[in-house]
Amino acid sequence: VGLFRNDIPSTEKRITAEACIHHLWFTDADYASKGTHIKWNPAVKTAGDREAIRAGILNGRIDVVATDHAPHTADEKSGSYFQAPSGGPLVQHALPAMLEMVHQGVLPVEEVVNLMAHRVADLFDMTDRGYIRAGHKADLVLVDPNDPWKVTKSNILYKCGWSPFEGSTFKSRIRGTWVNGVQVYNGERILTEHGNHAGERLAFNR
Numbered sequence: 001v002g003l004f005r006n007d008i009p010s011t012e013k014r015i016t017a018e019a020c021i022h023h024l025w026f027t028d029a030d031y032a033s034k035g036t037h038i039k040w041n042p043a044v045k046t047a048g049d050r051e052a053i054r055a056g057i058l059n060g061r062i063d064v065v066a067t068d069h070a071p072h073t074a075d076e077k078s079g080s081y082f083q084a085p086s087g088g089p090l091v092q093h094a095l096p097a098m099l100e101m102v103h104q105g106v107l108p109v110e111e112v113v114n115l116m117a118h119r120v121a122d123l124f125d126m127t128d129r130g131y132i133r134a135g136h137k138a139d140l141v142l143v144d145p146n147d148p149w150k151v152t153k154s155n156i157l158y159k160c161g162w163s164p165f166e167g168s169t170f171k172s173r174i175r176g177t178w179v180n181g182v183q184v185y186n187g188e189r190i191l192t193e194h195g196n197h198a199g200e201r202l203a204f205n206r
Helices: 021-025 028-038 047-058 091-103 109-123
Strands: 018-020 064-066 140-144 173-179 182-185
Touching: 018 021, 018 047, 021 047, 021 064, 021 091, 047 109, 064 109, 091 109, 091 140, 091 173
Parallel strands: 018 064
Antiparallel strands: 140 173, 173 182
16 A cells, blocks of 8 residues: 555546455455455455555545445355355445444545545546536435444345345435436435436546
8 A cells, every 4th residue: 555655636646546345344354254245356354454445545545435346146156265256236335334434433524525426536537526516417415324224135225135234234324316416216215217317428538
């Protein structure tokens, strides 16, 4: 992590760094209960490695956080270590996990916004994205920061039907999601009546 620069703004860097949710959350101690369901590439490693990544976020050497969403089926992930593919579903639980780290004192809530919205838009010079501003696309999430809930199979929305976070309790609950100003999630279900009309092609200028 120390090889990445933090003495200049992210937009001036020629080489930037990304961390994934699972490397900020899990450690090798979780293999005993999660097994190949937390097999990723790079692998989840020690608590010390996790703390180094978290520190890299706080000191500016790591610029953004991503999900690395890879919704393999439960059957695919239940094979042996050499048979199970790397990756797992993370989009639904990415923000609750990041906000849980805010509750734990790992990072400030403002940094979550920077890592997952502002800085991403800045690095790729995305047109009208990443900020709540007049003229920008209304990509919004409404969060209740104090409504604890537990991840169970019954509330998983992934088509693959499982999550590496099953059994985890998050204090923050997503109450609504808007894409391009269209509500696509109401806190309980995906609003499929909007079809594919909510989505638009992203414009990258860098």
